[in-house]
Amino acid sequence: MDRCLNNRENAKALAARIAKDAGVDLQDCYQCGKCSGGCPMAGDMDLMPRQIIQYMRLGLMGDVLRSKSIWLCAACHTCVDRCPHDINLPGLIEGARMEAKRRGMIGVKEVDKFTDIFLENVKMFGKNQEVVLEGLYNVTTGHLMQDMVNVPHMLKHKIVGPELNTTKQAAEVKELMLRAQAAENERKRGEQ
Numbered sequence: 001m002d003r004c005l006n007n008r009e010n011a012k013a014l015a016a017r018i019a020k021d022a023g024v025d026l027q028d029c030y031q032c033g034k035c036s037g038g039c040p041m042a043g044d045m046d047l048m049p050r051q052i053i054q055y056m057r058l059g060l061m062g063d064v065l066r067s068k069s070i071w072l073c074a075a076c077h078t079c080v081d082r083c084p085h086d087i088n089l090p091g092l093i094e095g096a097r098m099e100a101k102r103r104g105m106i107g108v109k110e111v112d113k114f115t116d117i118f119l120e121n122v123k124m125f126g127k128n129q130e131v132v133l134e135g136l137y138n139v140t141t142g143h144l145m146q147d148m149v150n151v152p153h154m155l156k157h158k159i160v161g162p163e164l165n166t167t168k169q170a171a172e173v174k175e176l177m178l179r180a181q182a183a184e185n186e187r188k189r190g191e192q
């Protein structure tokens with residue numbers, strides 16, 4: 001594990017930076033647990049949403065970044081809707097996931113692979129192509145037959161097909177994504 005996460009003050013500074021980016025004041029959390037109670041992914045999580053914010057508050061960032069939970073969050077915002085303080089938990093979790101990825105701490109490699117392929121897909125075509133996403137995902141993760149049973153239904157309802165579903169704004173989408181990537185690289189350099 002990254003040694004700087006063992007230093008509680010460094011870990012708290014990292015948590016504060018992630019919280020600031022997500023527009024969250026960690027002290028706003030009441031620890032009421034309404035977020036965990038409504039989370040559709042909680043059954044598979046190793047740290048509940050309520051615990052994620054509490055661990056961040058305590059500077060236990062190693063536990064947060066190592067958790068599977070930050071990779072399993074579906075960004076559905078149910079927790080935000082239920083939270084008495086509208087705390088942006090998916091924003092915190094996304095920040096933690098990006099930090100974990102930077103450090104090579106990939107808790108669920110399939111989710112990481114899926115996200116990378118999805119983003120490349122959007123960068124290339126301006127929007128997601130189901131065929132490309134599913135094909136590359138299955139091949140690169142070794143889950144060759146995953147979701148194959150759904151293919152007839154997807155073909156019938158034109159969710160997938162032989163033609164690529166592109167957009168006229170593909171060039172603008174690519175430009176936006178390249179700018180976001182450049183800003184992220186710049187930020188990383190500033191942190192070194």
Ligand code: SF4
Binds near residue numbers: 084
């Ligand atoms: S619902 Fe909001 S206040 Fe309650 S534990 Fe979750 S984040 Fe904290």
Ligand code: SF4
Binds near residue numbers: 039041042075079089
């Ligand atoms: S956004 Fe993530 S943490 Fe919040 S309820 Fe949805 S899956 Fe759970």
